[in-house]
Amino acid sequence: xGKFDALFEDEDDIFRGTPRSRYWxxxxxxxxxxxxxxxxxxxxxxxxxxMMLAETYDYDTLDRAIKSYCINNMDKxxxxxxxxxxxLAGQLIYRVAD
Numbered sequence: 001x002g003k004f005d006a007l008f009e010d011e012d013d014i015f016r017g018t019p020r021s022r023y024w025x026x027x028x029x030x031x032x033x034x035x036x037x038x039x040x041x042x043x044x045x046x047x048x049x050x051m052m053l054a055e056t057y058d059y060d061t062l063d064r065a066i067k068s069y070c071i072n073n074m075d076k077x078x079x080x081x082x083x084x085x086x087x088l089a090g091q092l093i094y095r096v097a098d
Contacts, residue, residue, distance in 0.1 A: 018082070019082040019085035022086075023085040023088055023092075027089075034092065035092075037095075038088070042088070
C-alpha cells in the first residue's frame with residue numbers, strides 16, 4: 001500500500017478527481033521553471049534507481065524485469081502510482097508556497 005491510499009478509498013470524495021488528474025491540475029498552475037526543476041529531480045531519481053539496479057541486472061534484463069513486474073502486479077502498481085502522484089503534487093505545492 002502507498003502512503004496516501006487511505007485518502008483514495010473513494011477517490012472522488014476527497015479531491016474531486018483522481019490523484020493523476022489533481023497532479024496535472026497543480027502542475028499546469030505552476031511556473032515552467034518549477035515544473036522543469038521538479039521533472040529534473042524525478043529524472044535524477046529514476047536514473048539513480050536504474051544505476052542501482054544495473055549493478056545486479058544488465059539493461060535488457062532490467063527492462064524485461066520491470067515490464068514483467070508491472071504486468072504481474074497491476075493492482076499494487078496502480079495503488080503506488082496514486083501515492084507517487086500525490087507525493088509529486090505535494091512537492092509542487094510545497095515549492096510554490098516556499
